[in-house]
Amino acid sequence: MENNNLEKRNLILAVVFSAVLLFLFDAMFPSDARNAKVAPQPVVPATANTAPATAPAPAKDATAVATAPVSVESAAEENRRVAINAPSVHGSLRLKGARFDNLMLTKYRETLDENSPHISLLSPVGTAYPFFAEFGWVSTDGLALPNAETPWRTDGAELTAEQPLTLTWDNGAGLRFIRQISVDADYMFTVSDRIENYGAKAVTLFNYGLIGRTNVPESQRGAVLEGMVGYLDGSLKEFAYPKMDKEGQASFKTTGGWAGITDKYWMAVLAFDQSAPNVTVKFSEQDTMAGKHYQADYLMPPTVVEAGQAVQTTNRLFAGAKELRLIDSYEKDMGIKRFDLTVDFGWYYFLTKPFFFILSWFYSILGNMGLAILLFAFLLRLAMYPIANRSFENMAKMKDLQPKIEQLRDKCGDDKMRFNQEMMMLYQRERINPAAGCLPMLIQIPVFFSLYKVLYISLELRQAPFYGWIRDLSAPDPSSVFTLFGLLDWSVPSVIDIGVWPVLMGVTMWLQQLMNPKPADKTQATIIGMMPVMMTFLLGHLASGLVIYWTWSNLLSIAQQYALKLKGKKRKKA
Numbered sequence: 001m002e003n004n005n006l007e008k009r010n011l012i013l014a015v016v017f018s019a020v021l022l023f024l025f026d027a028m029f030p031s032d033a034r035n036a037k038v039a040p041q042p043v044v045p046a047t048a049n050t051a052p053a054t055a056p057a058p059a060k061d062a063t064a065v066a067t068a069p070v071s072v073e074s075a076a077e078e079n080r081r082v083a084i085n086a087p088s089v090h091g092s093l094r095l096k097g098a099r100f101d102n103l104m105l106t107k108y109r110e111t112l113d114e115n116s117p118h119i120s121l122l123s124p125v126g127t128a129y130p131f132f133a134e135f136g137w138v139s140t141d142g143l144a145l146p147n148a149e150t151p152w153r154t155d156g157a158e159l160t161a162e163q164p165l166t167l168t169w170d171n172g173a174g175l176r177f178i179r180q181i182s183v184d185a186d187y188m189f190t191v192s193d194r195i196e197n198y199g200a201k202a203v204t205l206f207n208y209g210l211i212g213r214t215n216v217p218e219s220q221r222g223a224v225l226e227g228m229v230g231y232l233d234g235s236l237k238e239f240a241y242p243k244m245d246k247e248g249q250a251s252f253k254t255t256g257g258w259a260g261i262t263d264k265y266w267m268a269v270l271a272f273d274q275s276a277p278n279v280t281v282k283f284s285e286q287d288t289m290a291g292k293h294y295q296a297d298y299l300m301p302p303t304v305v306e307a308g309q310a311v312q313t314t315n316r317l318f319a320g321a322k323e324l325r326l327i328d329s330y331e332k333d334m335g336i337k338r339f340d341l342t343v344d345f346g347w348y349y350f351l352t353k354p355f356f357f358i359l360s361w362f363y364s365i366l367g368n369m370g371l372a373i374l375l376f377a378f379l380l381r382l383a384m385y386p387i388a389n390r391s392f393e394n395m396a397k398m399k400d401l402q403p404k405i406e407q408l409r410d411k412c413g414d415d416k417m418r419f420n421q422e423m424m425m426l427y428q429r430e431r432i433n434p435a436a437g438c439l440p441m442l443i444q445i446p447v448f449f450s451l452y453k454v455l456y457i458s459l460e461l462r463q464a465p466f467y468g469w470i471r472d473l474s475a476p477d478p479s480s481v482f483t484l485f486g487l488l489d490w491s492v493p494s495v496i497d498i499g500v501w502p503v504l505m506g507v508t509m510w511l512q513q514l515m516n517p518k519p520a521d522k523t524q525a526t527i528i529g530m531m532p533v534m535m536t537f538l539l540g541h542l543a544s545g546l547v548i549y550w551t552w553s554n555l556l557s558i559a560q561q562y563a564l565k566l567k568g569k570k571r572k573k574a
Contacts, residue, residue, distance in 0.1 A: 080151075082165060083158040087185045089320060093159060094124065097148035098167055098179060100189065101125070101132035103319055105266070112463055112471055121266050121319055130214040131261075133268055133317050135191050137177075137205045138299075144171040145205070152179070161185045174199020175305075187320025188330060194312045197305040204304050207313050209270045210297035211260050216241055224457050225344045228283040228296055229267075230259030236341050239283050244294060249284040256337045259283070259296045260318070262344075265459045271316040271336045272298050318342075322459050324356060344457050351450040356458050363464075369473055370466030373549050376451075381556045384443060398432055448550075455543040466548065470501070473545030477501045498540030501547045506536030508554035515561045 081092040084103065091103040103122035110116045123131050137145045146152070152167040159165040164182040171177075176196040183189050197203060216226075228239040232254040239250060259281045260269030272279055280299040285292060305311050316334070322343050331339035345352040355376075362372035405423060412419035455461055455474055465471045469479050477499025509532035539547055 082154060082156060084160075084183065085158055086161045086183045088187055089183065090118070091122065093165070093181070095152050095154065095167070097134055097136075097150055098146070098152050098181075099132050099134045099148065100317060100319060101130070105187075105321055108265075108321060108462075119266065119321075122268065125214075128215070129217050130212070131268065132213075133209070133211045133270070133319065135179075135193070135207070135209045135315060135317075137193075137195075137207055139203065139205050141203065143175065143203060143205075144173055145175075146171075146177055159183060175203065186323075186326055187318055188334075189317040189319065190314065191317065192312060192314045194310055195303075195305050196310040197307055200307055202304055202306045204302050206302055207300040207315070208297060209272065209315055209317070210295055211268045211270060213261050213294045215291045216294070224264050226263050227261065228259075228294065229262045229269075229342065230281060230283070230296065231257040231338045231341055232259065232281050233257070236338070237283075241294070244283060244285045245292070247285075249282060251280065251282045254279050254281055257281070258318075258336055258339060258342075259298060260342075261294060261296055262322075262342060264457060265462060266321055267318065267342055269318045269342060270296065270298060271318065271334070271339070272300065273313065273315065274335050274337060276300055322457075324353075324458065324460070344453075346449070346453045348446050348450040348453070351446060352453045355450050356454045356460075359454060360460060363460075368466065369461060369464035370470065370545065370548060373455075373473070373545055374552050377549050377553045378556065380447065381553060381560070385560070387443065401426065401432070444553075448546075451549060452542065452546050455545040461545070464545075466544070470544050470548075473548070474543050476541050477544045477547060498537060499544070501544055501551060502536050502540030505539065505547050505551040505554065506532045508551050508558065509535060512554050512558055512561070515558065515565075 080095040081102070082095060084091045084093060088105065088107055089103055090106050093099070094101055101122050101124040103120075105119040105121055108119040110119060121131065122133070123129055125132070134148060136147050136150075139145055146169050150169055152169050154165060154167050156163070156165045159181060161183055164180050167179040167181070169177045169179075174197060176198065178194040178196070180192045180194075181189060182192075191209075193207070195205065225238050225240055227241045228237075228244055228250075230237045230252070232252040234254075237250070237252065237259075239247070255277045256274040257279075258269050258271040260267055262269070278301050282295075282297055282299075284295050284297075286295075287293075300313070303311055303313065316336075318330070324340065324343055327339050327342060330336055340353070345356075359369070359372050359376055362375050363369050366372050366375065404426060408419060408422050408426065412422060458474075462474050463472045464474065466473055470477065479499035479501075480497055481499065481503055513529065513532065539550065
């Protein structure tokens with residue numbers, strides 16, 4: 001009687017734990033999660049000509065009382081601009097401050113609708129989410145230098161991949177600044193500054209670059225870095241927005257590298273002179289009256305311009321989509337150290353990046369990313385066949401021992417210690433390793449998370465369709481079982497709002513369990529029996545491509561186990 005009560009209590013605890021786990025998952029990853037904690041209001045960060053002991057900071061007008069945000073088009077009309085027309089980007093450069101603050105990615109749209117707006121990456125001050133980049137100079141000598149308010153002059157009508165743009169500004173006191181801006185066919189801007197000193201004495205200047213962002217739009221759901229990122233002093237530095245809110249700022253000294261602000265699929269990153277020593281890089285967050293302002297900036301070592309001489313510096317701005325092959329080419333051709341780390345491949349980088357290239361190769365052959373995933377799972381299962389086969393043989397032997405284990409249970413009664421000892425002795429006599437069945441699962445864990453990363457963060461997989469209702473393999477299954485696929489009009493709690501593919505995955509997990517031996521402990525058996533239901537709801541909100549992979553992998557495992565079972569029966573008959 002006491003034993004039965006204990007088992008009931010354990011079962012109740014297991015059910016309660018499962019329910020809590022489901023609701024915690026939904027609470028930790030809500031579908032409408034946001035990184036920003038303040039209302040989206042405009043701010044006007046600009047660089048002040050302060051002492052270069054620290055990196056550039058937002059100007060005083062950054063704290064001005066904000067007005068209602070306007071559209072990108074309206075904000076862009078307020079200042080003199082030069083159009084940017086390149087194959088992959090379109091927008092304009094603000095001549096006041098030579099600021100990059102209006103940029104759209106012409107190869108990508110916000111939704112699957114072909115008439116959907118293009119992705120807007122950089123936005124001017126005055127919009128809901130200002131996001132911009134600028135370059136300039138500071139000095140300790142009180143010199144008049146170009147800053148965010150400088151009205152640059154240009155004779156060019158637009159910036160294209162074939163036609164660079166030249167800007168000029170003279171401080172009227174012996175210094176002339178000539179800035180040439182070029183853009184390639186993709187997303188890399190090159191900014192070359194020539195400083196001519198026609199004065200009577202040498203001057204010392206400090207070159208800087210910054211990327212500023214005010215407030216943060218809606219975040220994507222899942223484990224991916226969005227915030228400040230950089231490869232500095234030989235290692236990757238990551239500061240998600242919540243972490244940046246907590247720490248306020250972080251400063252580094254580096255030789256070579258890059259720094260910027262990243263989203264899931266897009267980013268704006270500064271790549272400074274890779275050979276310059278002791279470059280100061282700072283990530284910062286500042287609470288202003290207008291909202292939260294995030295900034296990534298660098299400050300170069302001093303540059304001395306002798307009287308009658310000229311110096312030139314070259315820095316780069318990447319503002320665009322995180323296309324891995326393109327990023328790898330920049331790393332190789334431009335010597336940008338570990339530029340591929342801008343793509344958040346996570347802990348299993350050594351697996352995730354190869355998986356990405358394998359899937360991309362399969363996709364180029366099959367023409368459908370879903371089919372590429374299925375082929376990938378099949379080949380992975382084939383590669384793991386020897387290990388899985390040994391595991392299945394072991395589990396088959398364990399299943400054959402179930403009658404003997406039940407006899408032991410009856411023999412030992414409530415003496416669990418004796419029962420466990422007798423059962424382990426039985427396994428030794430029969431040469432069975434009860435832990436062998438866990439080996440394929442242990443191998444699957446890093447594979448699962450690596451594939452999850454690939455499907456979730458790889459831009460190349462964004463909005464990739466499968467068949468039927470699956471139009472985006474990087475998004476959850478849009479069908480809803482509990483509304484009968486839209487026939488019932490009621491609001492389903494997000495924790496149980498799942499589609500067809502998650503249900504199919506749960507069914508295949510259940511079928512797979514039926515082919516495995518049950519644990520000797522009844523409570524363990526009950527908990528394991530609940531796993532298909534739990535995993536259905538937990539994984540049902542992840543990328544549909546991942547759920548399809550898991551379902552297909554389960555089916556392959558079932559087929560393998562069934563084939564092994566038939567093989568065993570033939571062996572016994574022989």
